[in-house]
Structure formats: structure tokens, C-alpha cells
Amino acid sequence: MIRTILAATLATGLAATAARADVNVYSYRQPELLKPLTDAFTAETGIAVHVVFLKTGLVERLAAEGSRSPADVVMTVDISRLAALADAGVVQPVSSPVIEANIPPEFRDPDGLWFGLTARARVVYASRERVADGEVTTYEALADPKWRGRICSRSGTHVYTLGLISAMIAHHGIEATETWLAGLKANLARKPQGNDRAQVKAIWAGECDISLGNTYYMGLMLRDPEQREWAESVRIVFPVFEGGGTHVNISGMAMTRAAPNRADALRFMEWLSSPRAQEIYAEVNHEYPLLPGTRPSELVRSWGSFTPDSLPLAEIARHRAEALRLVERVDFDG
Numbered sequence: 001m002i003r004t005i006l007a008a009t010l011a012t013g014l015a016a017t018a019a020r021a022d023v024n025v026y027s028y029r030q031p032e033l034l035k036p037l038t039d040a041f042t043a044e045t046g047i048a049v050h051v052v053f054l055k056t057g058l059v060e061r062l063a064a065e066g067s068r069s070p071a072d073v074v075m076t077v078d079i080s081r082l083a084a085l086a087d088a089g090v091v092q093p094v095s096s097p098v099i100e101a102n103i104p105p106e107f108r109d110p111d112g113l114w115f116g117l118t119a120r121a122r123v124v125y126a127s128r129e130r131v132a133d134g135e136v137t138t139y140e141a142l143a144d145p146k147w148r149g150r151i152c153s154r155s156g157t158h159v160y161t162l163g164l165i166s167a168m169i170a171h172h173g174i175e176a177t178e179t180w181l182a183g184l185k186a187n188l189a190r191k192p193q194g195n196d197r198a199q200v201k202a203i204w205a206g207e208c209d210i211s212l213g214n215t216y217y218m219g220l221m222l223r224d225p226e227q228r229e230w231a232e233s234v235r236i237v238f239p240v241f242e243g244g245g246t247h248v249n250i251s252g253m254a255m256t257r258a259a260p261n262r263a264d265a266l267r268f269m270e271w272l273s274s275p276r277a278q279e280i281y282a283e284v285n286h287e288y289p290l291l292p293g294t295r296p297s298e299l300v301r302s303w304g305s306f307t308p309d310s311l312p313l314a315e316i317a318r319h320r321a322e323a324l325r326l327v328e329r330v331d332f333d334g
């Protein structure tokens with residue numbers, strides 16, 4: 001008797017799960033970054049969005065769940081992670097005139113396997129006291145001996161560093177990039193360590209004069225009582241590649257291969273690509289919306305304007321393995 005009731009309850013529970021016509025998201029992004037978006041989407045469409053926040057193992061989890069995965073949409077950051085989803089075959093191509101009109105081609109996969117939603121620039125944080133206006137120009141010039149002992153950096157193997165090195169390879173080739181990376185290493189004030197904010201703290205403490213970091217960390221530091229001082233000791237400078245623009249990376253989305261609620265998932269993705277959603281999403285993490293004509297927040301605008309590098313992110317992602325080999329060859333972290 002008890003067994004029968006249990007079985008019936010289980011069956012009902014499973015049926016209810018399977019029939020739920022909502023959108024399920026696996027996210028590497030923190031829940032508070034997604035909430036303003038999912039709330040606005042649900043208010044507009046009546047479609048609920050359930051977010052499962054993951055710290056690691058997204059690709060492995062989707063691969064293990066296979067066709068039984070409840071996930072419809074993946075949201076993450078960095079071109080390397082988006083490219084890894086595509087390489088692992090756990091996402092499916094999406095073709096949508098709406099998304100294609102909202103997201104410029106250099107910020108999406110040519111086959112529709114992933115799409116950017118917002119951008120962050122990889123910029124120089126420069127000491128207000130010890131670096132003059134106009135002193136920082138190009139990424140290439142960071143290898144100039146004038147910076148000897150004056151640069152702080154996070155690990156060369158971190159995805160943010162690898163993205164920049166990959167872009168350098170795409171612009172100038174492997175040999176020139178190896179020379180540049182060795183020059184950059186020779187200019188370091190200390191062994192690579194810590195995250196982007198730790199480099200700014202080191203500038204504040206007088207250990208070095210410039211570092212590389214993502215733009216949104218300025219916003220995050222200003223909001224933190226302890227870190228505010230670090231932020232106020234530096235200013236953001238937008239370097240460019242010789243013959244190009246400022247290096248950017250993206251936060252993005254993809255549709256899972258299994259996607260049980262494909263129609264609603266597509267509706268969600270199209271909505272996420274809309275100018276309004278790009279602006280909401282960019283605002284919560286101090287990022288840049290991708291569609292020309294959309295605007296970042298007032299704080300982000302106060303950092304100045306820049307020209308994003310025009311290399312497609314898909315092209316940059318192709319050089320990632322070579323970038324990692326160069327980091328090892330010049331012993332960047334050693």
C-alpha cells in the first residue's frame with residue numbers, strides 16, 4: 001500500500017517536472033546578476049525562468065545529463081567558456097533574425113552556437129600619481145623597457161589573460177606575440193598572483209604603477225568600502241592594438257543541445273538580446289551593451305569611450321591553445 005502511494009507520488013512528481021513549460025537556465029553568473037533580467041522577462045511574458053547557479057563543471061554536467069538534461073539555456077562569461085560549450089557539442093545552433101539583428105556578428109558564433117550579450121574591455125589601470133595622461137598607448141607598448149619593474153599581473157593561465165594573448169596572436173602572429181609576452185614578463189614588479197582587483201590594490205600600495213584588468217571591476221571596487229580607496233588611486237586607460245582597437249570579451253548565452261522547452265527558450269534568448277535587456281544586464285555588472293545605440297550606465301560612461309577591437313571573438317578563441325603554450329614557454333608565472 002505504502003509502496004503504491006510512494007510510486008504514485010513519485011510518478012506525479014516526475015510528470016510535473018517534465019511538463020513544466022518554463023525556461024531552465026544553467027548559469028556561471030551569480031543569481032543576483034540574472035534576477036533583474038528574469039524578473040522583467042517573466043513580468044512581460046508570464047514565462048517563469050528557473051536558474052541553477054553552478055561554480056564549476058557546466059560542460060561536464062550537460063554532457064553527463066545528455067538528452068535528459070532539464071536545461072534549456074546556458075549563461076556564462078568569456079569567449080573561451082562559450083567556445084568550450086560549442087566544442088563539447090552540448091549546445092545547439094540557433095538561427096533567429098531577431099538575435100542576429102540585435103547582436104553584431106563579431107560578438108556571436110557564425111553558426112549560432114553562442115551569442116554575446118554584454119561586453120567588458122580589458123584595460124590598463126594606471127596610478128593617478130605615477131603615470132601621466134597619454135603615457136599608456138598600446139598593448140604592444142606594455143613590453144617597452146620604460147615599464148621595467150612597474151607592471152602587476154594576474155596569472156598568465158587565467159582566461160582573461162589568455163584572451164588578450166590570443167587576440168595578440170590573431171593580430172601579429174605567434175613569434176611576435178612570444179617576444180611581446182617575454183617583454184611584458186620582464187616588466188613585472190612581482191610574480192603574477194591574485195585577481196584583477198589585487199593588482200589595483202598593489203598599485204594603491206605602491207608596488208607597481210599599472211596593471212591589466214576588466215572594466216567592471218572599477219564599478220565593483222567603488223561599491224566596496226574597503227576597495228574604494230584602491231579604485232580612487234587609479235584611472236582607466238583604454239589601450240589599443242597597433243592597427244586595431246581595445247580588447248573586449250563578452251558575457252553570453254547558448255541553447256543547450258537537449259533544450260526540452262525550445263520555443264520558450266528561444267523567446268527568452270530573443271528577449272535577452274533586445275536593447276532593453278542588454279542595458280539592464282550591462283547595468284547590474286557595470287558592462288557595455290553590444291548593440292550600437294544602446295548605452296552603458298552613467299558610471300561606465302564616465303570612464304570614457306573607446307573603439308572595440310574588430311577581430312571576431314570566434315577568431316580570437318581559435319588561438320587559445322597557442323596562447324597557453326606561449327605562457328608556458330616564456331614561463332610567465334615563474
Ligand SMILES: [Fe+2]
Pocket residue numbers: 214
Ligand atoms: Fe571577472
